[in-house]
Amino acid sequence: MNPTAERLAFRTEEKKGTTSGMCPGYVQTNMVTLPKEYAFDFLLFCERNPKSCPLVEVLEAGVTRPKTADADIRSDLPKYRIYKDGVFQEEVTNIVDYWQEDFVTFLLGCSFTFEEALVHAGIPLAHQQQDKVVPMFKTNISLEGAGAFTGKMVVSMRPIPNDYLDQTLAISGQFEHAHGEPVHIGNPADIGIDDIQRPDYGEAVEYNDTDATPVFWACGVTPQHVALQAKPSLMITHAPGHMLITDEVDPYYRS
């Protein structure tokens, strides 16, 4: 299935599941939609924290069709989450009834793209093998704040077999619009993670720490985490794992 067909299936609600593994090679993005009064501060926050918030595209107030995807962002993702004053309200399959003309939408790079490249290179990913959602952790790594948006970085963790560490760094480093190089390798306590078996988001994965090393990447949950602490009157995001599939082929897969 190509991006157009998958997005149509989401629009008609024929499909509602995760986009993980769909349309290999095509860039998938996180989505954050905010009223325009918050847009400058959030854009500046992304600009100041590019590893956590790699900007793929910004849709100006009222714009519903991205340039990177022939899509309607109100209906063409499988699932959305609605937050009011920083409190989760509900999960919905489209946001047509919530849409306001002053909504600014941010599309941010996500790790699905570099995960595909790692798997393609023969590097095993424990969470995929164990059929889990990648484990994510709050850290003590401070972000550079902008206006009301400030806080700590959230990271995803993948245990990488020691023989594959160099190759993993080299490959993920090429995805600068999808979190790029890891932010930390090794001891979880160094970045404020007390228990690697108790993630804040996603699910714990099993691994043997004599053969594998935990590797931590900046995570697309960070902007949601930070935005919720800022308590905007209304915020809409994709549901975790339920991304926008764009029509852009990642440069890594071109030619």
Next chain:
Amino acid sequence: MNPTAERLAFRTEEKKGTTSGMCPGYVQTNMVTLPKEYAFDFLLFCERNPKSCPLVEVLEAGVTRPKTADADIRSDLPKYRIYKDGVFQEEVTNIVDYWQEDFVTFLLGCSFTFEEALVHAGIPLAHQQQDKVVPMFKTNISLEGAGAFTGKMVVSMRPIPNDYLDQTLAISGQFEHAHGEPVHIGNPADIGIDDIQRPDYGEAVEYNDTDATPVFWACGVTPQHVALQAKPSLMITHAPGHMLITDEVDPYYRS
């Protein structure tokens, strides 16, 4: 003289001249100050056009002290220009009386930094040898608009001796926060410039077009040019050639 001493001389109005050639190796920046209502659109414009508007730093509403310079941006540049509704009002040596708490300030990379590196490498720059302000031209190169901010790119032109072309590209390409690689090399008509001896800003330079080739770089006048067409109620910029000298040493000069 170091950046601190030079900025103090501007603050006390002991000096009011161009910063060209001052504090070699230190990053100098263009400055654009706008009321917050325009800040999201202008920041997005910079994000979408990084060659013309390379962001060095954004100072949030009311902030007068940058992180990149131990300075007060209301007084520590030699000269400023005030524009109302897109119309030039006056040139002033400080903006203390104009300052508003909702002012957002953008510091953008400038070509002074890579010019120093070219000269250091032995590449002659005609405008410096002829003691002229570098010639600048409006082009037909469209920029990607954001809100009210849209228009064409302004470029600076330096005739480069043919033997030095490769070296010039290699050096300037390393200054990604100061316009980086040229946007065009050769025939001025290709980018909509009718007469290379009649620049839109700066002064014409003489050169022999059998020995040298005109090379065009994205220019820091572009954001001013575009912002003025957007006619913001109030806009303050540095006076051309009268930059903020920061405390940051360009990575090119480090180690």
